[in-house]
Amino acid sequence: MYCSNCGKELCDNAVICPGCGAATGKPLGAKQESNVLAIVGFVLAFLMPVAGLVCSILGKNRAAELGGSGKGLATAGIAVSIAYLALAVLFLILFFGIFFAALSAAAYL
Numbered sequence: 813m814y815c816s817n818c819g820k821e822l823c824d825n826a827v828i829c830p831g832c833g834a835a836t837g838k839p840l841g842a843k844q845e846s847n848v849l850a851i852v853g854f855v856l857a858f859l860m861p862v863a864g865l866v867c868s869i870l871g872k873n874r875a876a877e878l879g880g881s882g883k884g885l886a887t888a889g890i891a892v893s894i895a896y897l898a899l900a901v902l903f904l905i906l907f908f909g910i911f912f913a914a915l916s917a918a919a920y921l
């Protein structure tokens with residue numbers, strides 16, 4: 813983004829140009845809000861997949877309200893959560909499979 817008055821390069825959140833003081837046309841308070849839910853959801857996806865999934869879904873809804881901010885992160889959070897949950901279920905099935913196989917084998921000893 814560049815200042816329409818003096819052409820100086822501006823940071824995307826700038827409301828006024830630091831070079832000439834002209835308003836950038838971005839209304840005050842409408843600055844790009846970071847999508848906290850999406851960030852939290854993505855981090856939680858690795859630690860607590862269920863909470864991560866919930867936060868990521870909420871974050872994706874929030875991303876739509878924020879005009880796309882954090883949408884990729886929320887989508888990644890959902891994908892990671894689901895992958896972790898699928899792995900957890902797989903491990904549980906394997907664990908119980910081995911456990912009960914060992915149990916029934918022990919019963920025949």
Ligand SMILES: [Zn+2]
Pocket residue numbers: 815816817818819820829830831832833834
């Ligand atoms: Zn300027």
